[in-house]
Amino acid sequence: MALNAHSGRPGEPGRTPDEPATTPDEESPTDDNALDESSAATERAVPETGTRENGARENGALDARAPEADDEELLPCGRELSAVWEAWEAGESGLDPHLADCPHCSAALADLAALDDAVREARADDPSDATGLAELTGRVMDMVRLELRPGRSLPLGAPEDDAWIVEAAAARAFRAAAESLPSVRAGSCRIAPLDPAVARRGGGAAGGPADRGPVQVRLEVVAGLQWPLPELAESVRARVAEAAEDAIGIDVARIDVLIVDVLDEEDPAGSGEHQEGGHR
Amino acid sequence: MNTERKIQDELSLATADAARRTAGVAFLRPGIVDRLRASAASRAGRPGTGTAAGHAGVRVRALDGGPDAWHIDIQLVARTSHRTLDVTRAVRAAVAAAAGDVLSEPGDRVRVTVTVVGIV
Numbered sequence: 001m002a003l004n005a006h007s008g009r010p011g012e013p014g015r016t017p018d019e020p021a022t023t024p025d026e027e028s029p030t031d032d033n034a035l036d037e038s039s040a041a042t043e044r045a046v047p048e049t050g051t052r053e054n055g056a057r058e059n060g061a062l063d064a065r066a067p068e069a070d071d072e073e074l075l076p077c078g079r080e081l082s083a084v085w086e087a088w089e090a091g092e093s094g095l096d097p098h099l100a101d102c103p104h105c106s107a108a109l110a111d112l113a114a115l116d117d118a119v120r121e122a123r124a125d126d127p128s129d130a131t132g133l134a135e136l137t138g139r140v141m142d143m144v145r146l147e148l149r150p151g152r153s154l155p156l157g158a159p160e161d162d163a164w165i166v167e168a169a170a171a172r173a174f175r176a177a178a179e180s181l182p183s184v185r186a187g188s189c190r191i192a193p194l195d196p197a198v199a200r201r202g203g204g205a206a207g208g209p210a211d212r213g214p215v216q217v218r219l220e221v222v223a224g225l226q227w228p229l230p231e232l233a234e235s236v237r238a239r240v241a242e243a244a245e246d247a248i249g250i251d252v253a254r255i256d257v258l259i260v261d262v263l264d265e266e267d268p269a270g271s272g273e274h275q276e277g278g279h280r
Numbered sequence: 281m282n283t284e285r286k287i288q289d290e291l292s293l294a295t296a297d298a299a300r301r302t303a304g305v306a307f308l309r310p311g312i313v314d315r316l317r318a319s320a321a322s323r324a325g326r327p328g329t330g331t332a333a334g335h336a337g338v339r340v341r342a343l344d345g346g347p348d349a350w351h352i353d354i355q356l357v358a359r360t361s362h363r364t365l366d367v368t369r370a371v372r373a374a375v376a377a378a379a380g381d382v383l384s385e386p387g388d389r390v391r392v393t394v395t396v397v398g399i400v
Contacts, residue, residue, distance in 0.1 A: 163393070
């Protein structure tokens with residue numbers, strides 16, 4: 001059983017660039033992410049609605065591919081601007097000859113490098129603040145990622161509020177809430193309308209009254225061995241529910257927690273190999 | 281500049297300012313991608329997206345093809361120190377008031393949507 005069946009994507013919205021890449025493989029909110037029926041998972045609806053298997057089948061909204069954001073940019077050469085940038089951020093742009101040869105990709109990378117330089121120059125007055133520089137650079141690049149891949153717009157509050165939040169922003173808050181627990185690292189977080197019909201037609205922009213309704217969350221975590229799995233799932237679920245209500249104000253009807261790996265005591269940062277064969 | 285465009289610009293300025301001043305708003309969507317796209321388009325000899333610099337977080341468009349009905353979409357980054365929903369409600373109220381100051385006709389209609397694109 002492959003615990004990490006989905007290919008990771010560098011630069012997922014909502015992640016800081018210095019976070020380990022060896023936590024559960026993550027996808028952007030717009031990636032395909034079919035639920036693995038056989039994976040080691042412990043999840044429950046809020047309120048409880050059944051087992052993982054029937055829950056997954058009854059709530060296929062998270063399996064549905066979210067429509068691409070309206071502003072997905074294709075360069076004249078056919079490459080996605082976001083993919084070109086992500087290759088650069090991952091240090092892989094030199095591995096693809098096209099990126100060096102193509103004038104459009106080269107120009108896009110030059111613009112990104114100029115942005116990076118501008119941020120660094122803005123902090124050059126205080127060279128001793130290397131930590132602050134890295135943090136600021138990371139935050140700017142986070143914002144670029146959020147703009148490139150915001151994910152679907154999810155309803156906030158009541159219909160009369162006509163307020164929305166992009167999936168990437170909410171997912172980041174939920175991941176942070178989970179990671180407020182000791183030795184817990186959050187990976188992929190998908191949020192979608194509970195109603196599959198709404199989820200299928202959801203888009204990247206604020207919708208109308210028909211697009212509103214409660215949402216469901218699917219969050220992957222890894223945690224230390226000290227956690228009993230049921231207690232871990234309950235604790236993560238409680239933190240996410242608290243963040244949803246108290247910090248954001250989004251109506252979350254279901255929270256599925258998938259424990260995709262456990263961490264050795266000597267490996268609290270999650271830098272070890274992911275286990276094949278299930279949870280321990 | 282025609283009347284509709286003039287009203288559109290005035291609404292953009294007034295509502296952006298009102299949103300920025302609202303407690304819990306870190307900043308409006310900065311539009312970094314739009315700026316880079318415009319730069320890339322310029323290098324490639326293509327027209328840009330037309331997004332006005334400094335107004336990436338505000339989208340104003342006329343509804344029903346006329347200057348008396350408007351959709352104002354505010355895209356912002358909220359602060360973690362404030363409940364996100366409460367921030368959007370405050371922004372909505374502030375933007376509606378600012379739009380009301382620009383639109384003097386009693387029959388004018390405005391839909392205000394607030395989209396949170398980040399939390400810092």
